[in-house]
Amino acid sequence: MEWETYFQKRILDRGYDYYFDDRVEDLRINSNRIKAVVNGTDFYHVEIKLNGNKIIGMSCDCPYAEDGHNCKHMAAVLYEWQLSATHPVIDNSKLVKEASEEDVRSFLIQVLNDQPSLVETFKQYTQNEFSLTTMIDDLEGVVDSYSDGYHYIDYEFSCDFCDNYEDAIFKWLDLLKEKKQYSLAFKFLLKAYDIFDKLDIEDNEGETYDVSFSIINACSNIIMCMEKSERIDAFNLLKQFLNNIRYSYDRIGILQVFFNYLKGEDLLKLQIDFVKEQLDYIESHNDILDREYVLDGFAKMYLDLLRKNNVSNQEINVIYKKYWKCDSIRMDCVFTCINNKEYDKALDYIDKYEIVKKHRVIIYVLGIIGFLTMVVPTIFISYHKNESCSWFDEYYDAPCVLYSASVFLFFKSKINNNQIVTKIMPFFNFVSPTTLGIYVLHIAIRDFLRYFYTYSYFGMNLVLTLSILTICFIVVKIVQKIPGLRHIFP
Numbered sequence: 001m002e003w004e005t006y007f008q009k010r011i012l013d014r015g016y017d018y019y020f021d022d023r024v025e026d027l028r029i030n031s032n033r034i035k036a037v038v039n040g041t042d043f044y045h046v047e048i049k050l051n052g053n054k055i056i057g058m059s060c061d062c063p064y065a066e067d068g069h070n071c072k073h074m075a076a077v078l079y080e081w082q083l084s085a086t087h088p089v090i091d092n093s094k095l096v097k098e099a100s101e102e103d104v105r106s107f108l109i110q111v112l113n114d115q116p117s118l119v120e121t122f123k124q125y126t127q128n129e130f131s132l133t134t135m136i137d138d139l140e141g142v143v144d145s146y147s148d149g150y151h152y153i154d155y156e157f158s159c160d161f162c163d164n165y166e167d168a169i170f171k172w173l174d175l176l177k178e179k180k181q182y183s184l185a186f187k188f189l190l191k192a193y194d195i196f197d198k199l200d201i202e203d204n205e206g207e208t209y210d211v212s213f214s215i216i217n218a219c220s221n222i223i224m225c226m227e228k229s230e231r232i233d234a235f236n237l238l239k240q241f242l243n244n245i246r247y248s249y250d251r252i253g254i255l256q257v258f259f260n261y262l263k264g265e266d267l268l269k270l271q272i273d274f275v276k277e278q279l280d281y282i283e284s285h286n287d288i289l290d291r292e293y294v295l296d297g298f299a300k301m302y303l304d305l306l307r308k309n310n311v312s313n314q315e316i317n318v319i320y321k322k323y324w325k326c327d328s329i330r331m332d333c334v335f336t337c338i339n340n341k342e343y344d345k346a347l348d349y350i351d352k353y354e355i356v357k358k359h360r361v362i363i364y365v366l367g368i369i370g371f372l373t374m375v376v377p378t379i380f381i382s383y384h385k386n387e388s389c390s391w392f393d394e395y396y397d398a399p400c401v402l403y404s405a406s407v408f409l410f411f412k413s414k415i416n417n418n419q420i421v422t423k424i425m426p427f428f429n430f431v432s433p434t435t436l437g438i439y440v441l442h443i444a445i446r447d448f449l450r451y452f453y454t455y456s457y458f459g460m461n462l463v464l465t466l467s468i469l470t471i472c473f474i475v476v477k478i479v480q481k482i483p484g485l486r487h488i489f490p
Contacts, residue, residue, distance in 0.1 A: 003055055003078050007070050010159065015075020017163055021170070024080040034081050038073040041206070041213045046077045130181060135172045135188055139195055142168050147199070155202035162207040165196065166214055173218060182225045186234050189219045190241045197245060216254055220261045228264065235262055235270055248282065249290050252297040259305075268309055275302045292326075300328035325356065360409060367406020370399035437476030437489030438469065445471050 004012055018024070023039045034048040040062065049057035058074050065071040096104060112119050146153050146161040153161050169192050176185035193215045201208050223234055238258060242251045259271055275298055282288055282295050303319050323329045330349070337346035355363070374397075445468050480486045 006055070006058075007075050011070065011072050012075050014159070014163065015072040016079055017167075018072055018076035019079035019083075021167075024076050027077070027080055027084065029081065029084065034077060036077045036080065038076055040073060041210045044073045046073050048074065048077060048081075130172075130176060130179070130184060132184065132188060132191070136191055136195070138172070139165065139168055139192055143195065143199065150200075151198060152200045153202065158201050158203060159207055161201070162211045166211050169215065170218075177222075177225075180225075182222050183230055183233065185222050186219060186226075187237065189215055189222065190237060193219075194241065194244065197250075216257050220257055223258070223261045228266075231262060231264070231267060232270070235267060239274055247290075248278075248288050248294040249297070251278070252294065252301065255301065259301075268305065272302070272305045272309060275305060295323075296326040296328050299323040299326045300332065303329065303332060355409065355413070360413065363409055364406050367403040367409075370402025370406070374399040374403065431473070433480070434473055434476040434489070437479070438472040440489070441472045441475060442468055445475075 007015065018038060018040070025037045025039060027036045028034070032050050034046075034050065036046050038044045038046055038060075042062075044060055044062045046060045047058070048055060055078075058070060059065065060071050060073045062071050062073055065074070099107075108122075112122060142161070142165050143151070146157050146164075148154075169189070172188060173185055176182070176188065193212065196208075196211060196215070203209075223231060226234060242254065245251055245254075255275070262271065279295070279298050279302055282291065282298060285291075288294060299319075303316070303323075306315065306319065320329060320333045324333075334346045334349050337343070337349065449464065449468065476489050479489055
């Protein structure tokens with residue numbers, strides 16, 4: 001097939017797996033275009049342009065395709081297109097129904113003889129009860145076949161392992177769903193994730209994320225099939241499962257997926273209590289990896305759950321106050337004020353934002369580095385050239401940005417509420433209306449004074465600088481008092 005030459009063999013194989021697993025959905029074909037949705041780590045939209053039977057263009061909104069590559073989702077759609085063009089749709093259930101019992105039994109025996117791997121699947125399917133141990137042993141068998149004995153899987157085997165591991169999961173899951181054993185299916189999926197989470201895999205192209213997402217998404221779908229009582233049991237299992245996950249930040253994404261499906265007043269109360277437990281634990285442990293990120297994520301989740309529970313504004317304000325150091329909480333507070341058209345209140349909240357000490361120190365250090373980077377080379381080069389060098393002191397240069405930011409932070413955090421500042425505020429209030437005018441005029445005044453005064457920038461003549469500022473201030477004040485001209489320097 002000509003279109004297969006457009007893909008690397010590895011991509012083609014993974015595309016075929018997607019096609020074989022029925023991940024291609026909503027296939028639409030007309031004379032010049034193929035459109036479909038492929039269920040991968042997300043739902044990806046594929047479009048293939050045709051000229052007759054010749055492909056003239058392909059697109060997909062997955063990250064791999066956006067980098068200019070032909071992806072497995074495109075290949076899966078083309079396999080589906082090829083099948084629809086060459087094979088009419090066959091109703092399997094009708095085919096089996098029309099066959100005699102003897103023919104079905106004979107055919108089944110032949111298939112099992114030809115494919116011994118299906119024997120265990122058939123045994124399990126015909127049993128009323130499934131063994132969780134048997135299913136887990138099957139998964140661990142896949143792990144053992146690719147790992148080195150220390151649960152490490154090299155990058156060259158990661159793609160094949162992930163594909164086979166996922167196939168093993170969904171082989172059992174399909175059987176469990178067919179038998180409507182949803183609770184067991186949920187336990188199995190959590191255990192499958194737990195085994196996978198403890199592996200050390202050299203990721204190749206994000207396949208580990210694909211498997212993790214597939215398992216969690218399958219769990220969510222299983223929950224939708226459960227009765228109310230089963231969902232509560234599932235949530236209790238989920239709590240235990242999450243507490244055993246290696247990285248706290250993984251819990252946030254998993255919970256967000258589950259909470260979209262675990263709905264109901266009873267479950268909402270359980271969710272709130274569980275997230276609160278997570279918050280309390282994170283706050284009491286400083287050694288958690290990416291602690292600030294995790295705390296921020298759970299705090300926002302807690303706030304959103306409380307809103308779903310219709311708590312009072314007073315309770316919401318308590319959360320704002322308690323977790324104010326979290327970025328998402330501050331932004332939620334500010335945007336809530338903006339949505340309520342409480343703009344002054346929003347500005348007040350922004351003004352109260354305090355940068356943590358560690359970050360302030362970093363900004364101050366960068367400011368010192370920026371200042372030295374500006375001053376030292378400027379003095380050195382200016383001295384040797386006997387003229388002013390402005391290479392390092394432009395407004396838009398990195399050194400200027402660094403030391404300007406540190407000076408601003410210093411005045412905001414250390415000087416803003418100082419008693420001395422309070423006493424000289426009348427002076428600032430008197431001068432501040434002229435700052436724009438001084439900025440606009442100072443270059444012209446400086447150039448004008450050059451005709452009357454010979455000076456060197458390198459000499460940093462303080463008298464000249466003060467003279468320029470004074471003249472500019474006087475001119476601006478005079479202009480601001482003249483009717484018809486005052487609008488020049490507002």
